[in-house]
Amino acid sequence: MSIQMVDLRGQYLxxxxxxxxxxxxxxxxxxFIRGxxxxxxxxxxSAQLDDVGTLGVANGTDALQIAFMALGIGPGDEVITPSFTFVATAEAIGLLGATPVFADIDPKTFNIDPSxxxxxxxxxTKAIVPVHLxxxxxxxxxxxxLGCNHNLAVVEDTAQAVGARYKGRxxxxxxxxxxxxxxxxxxLGCYGDGGAVLSSIPEWLDQARLISNHGSKKKYHNEVIGVNSRLDAIQAAILRAKLPHLDAFTADRQHAADRYDALLADVDAIETPHRADYGTHVFHQYTIRVRGNDADRRDALMAHLNAAGIPCYVYYPIPLHLLPIYKDNPDSCRFGDMTHTLQAANEVLSLPMHTELTADQQEQVASAIKGFFGV
Ligand SMILES: Cc1ncc(COP(=O)(O)O)c(C=O)c1O
Structure with missing residues (x-):
């Protein structure tokens, strides 16, 4: 069986x-719709996630946009978020006419650096949006x-971290x-698009629900400008079948991560993922760093692995503040010092990671990496 970045079919079977x-x-x-x-x-x-209030929507990008709309974020507002992430977070901010303000990351976790x-x-500034990368x-x-002290909302982009815990939460x-x-x-993936908004504040979730349904609670009594964003019933049924397996799927990923850690421990040229002591890591990606702050060297390793039939990807090669959307329109964002963001973009490489990965496949990945570095 060839090595895949993600094996959706194996898990489905x-x-x-x-x-x-x-x-x-x-x-x-x-x-088919709601119900x-x-x-x-x-x-x-909700039961899986500490009884938080939940609202199914059409995808994770909509979930961000709806949360921002419920917070009343709009033109003239600023929202602080990392630049080392997928574009959806900043896109939803910009779509509402607000300005993303990019902060640097903690080099150990790749996540926004609180300091x-x-x-x-x-x-x-209206909100801070950490992305649990x-x-x-x-x-x-x-x-x-910081949110409390400055009266700012905190929106956790948890697209990549469902099931992770922070100090037990x-x-x-x-x-x-x-x-x-x-x-x-x-x-926790469905077989199409899907997403959810979470909130422990009932009025906030009600507002999100209203916005997600054309701004109306009662048919033809639209109260605010909203959107049409629903989680399909078929996707909800698929997710209901998968949710009871989430903890076991997470354990499979963590087990695979432990195996990679052990297999790669003696490769000094790379750094394996750091696990912060404040929480658990659910390994949406297993992302190594190729030391040296040199994208060419990292890309050479990627080409070597690809030639050996091993898929791997760079998440993310271009920090958001350097994308044409922002770079070519200097007023469209603000950003601070980006030292760690730039270095991460030059060094990261994500290896195959999924619930079906075998020890044998991981040994092949590790031996190809070792072959490249002559270990
Ligand atoms: C960090 C992050 N935020 C938001 C999204 C958007 O989710 P979706 O593709 O469901 O719109 C993604 C998806 O890749 C993501 O990785």
């Missing part, structure tokens, strides 16, 4: 009966404290809002 039964249930009922399947999934997701945030706060939480307590449940993505390759 393990839980096929449960998934197929869920899809068949919806086809039989023809209850009891979505309500049941929202309740089960880089305060100097970026102005009277226009690669499956590990940002150091949230100091960020929540579930990722996505600690800020005013949390957001999830159920994109197929995510740790």
């Amino acid at each position: 393990r839980i096929k009966d449960e998934v197929d039964a869920g899809i068949a249930r919806i086809l039989e009922s023809t209850n 009891s399947e979505l309500t049941a999934f929202e309740a089960e997701l 880089a945030i305060e100097s970026l706060i102005t009277e226009r 690669f499956g590990q939480c940002a150091d949230l307590d100091p960020i929540l404290e 579930a990722a996505g449940t600690m800020g005013g809002f949390g957001t999830l993505s159920f994109f197929p390759s995510k740790n």
Whole structure:
């Protein structure tokens, strides 16, 4: 079996009966939009995540946009977020006419550095959006404290970290809002697009629910400008089949990460992922650094692995503040010192990571890496 970056089919075959039964249930009922399947999934997701309030939406990008709309974020406002992340976070801010303000990262965790945030706060700042990158939480307590002290909302982008814990608390449940993505390759992925908004503040979640449904609670009584963003019933049924397996899937990923750590321990040219002592890592990605701050050297390793039939990717090669959207429009963002962000973009490489990865496959990956460095 060839090595894959993500093996969705292998995982599906393990839980096929449960998934197929869920899809068949919806086809039989023809209850495709909203309805009891979505309500049941929202309740089960809530139980999994420390009883936080949940709202299923169409994807993780919508979840961010809806959270920002519920907070009233709009033109003239600023939102602080990392630059070393996927574009969706900043995109949702810009779409509402607000300005992303990019902060540098902690080089150990790749997550926003709490100590880089305060100097970026102005009277226009409305929110801080930490992204729990690669499956590990940002150091949230100091960020929540900044939020409290400066009256700023904290929105946790938890697209990559469902199931992770920070000091015992579930990722996505600690800020005013949390957001999830159920994109197929995510740790809890559906078989299409999906996402969720999380909040422990009932009025905030109500506002998000209103916005996600064309701004109306009662049909044809639209109260605010909203969007049409729903988690399909078929996707909810698939997620209901997968949710009871999430803890086991997480354990599979953690087990695979431990194996990589052991296999790569003697390769001095690379750095394996750091596990912060404040929480758990659910390894959405297993991301190594190729030491030396040299993208060419990292890219040479990637080409060597690809030639050996091993897929691997750079998440993310271009920090957001250097993307054409922002670079070519200097007024469209602000940013602080980006030393660690730039170095990460030159050094990171994500190796195959999924619930079906075998010891034999991981040994092949490790031996190809060792071959490149002559270890
Ligand atoms: C950090 C982060 N935020 C947001 C998103 C957006 O999620 P979606 O693709 O479901 O819109 C992603 C998806 O890749 C992501 O990785």
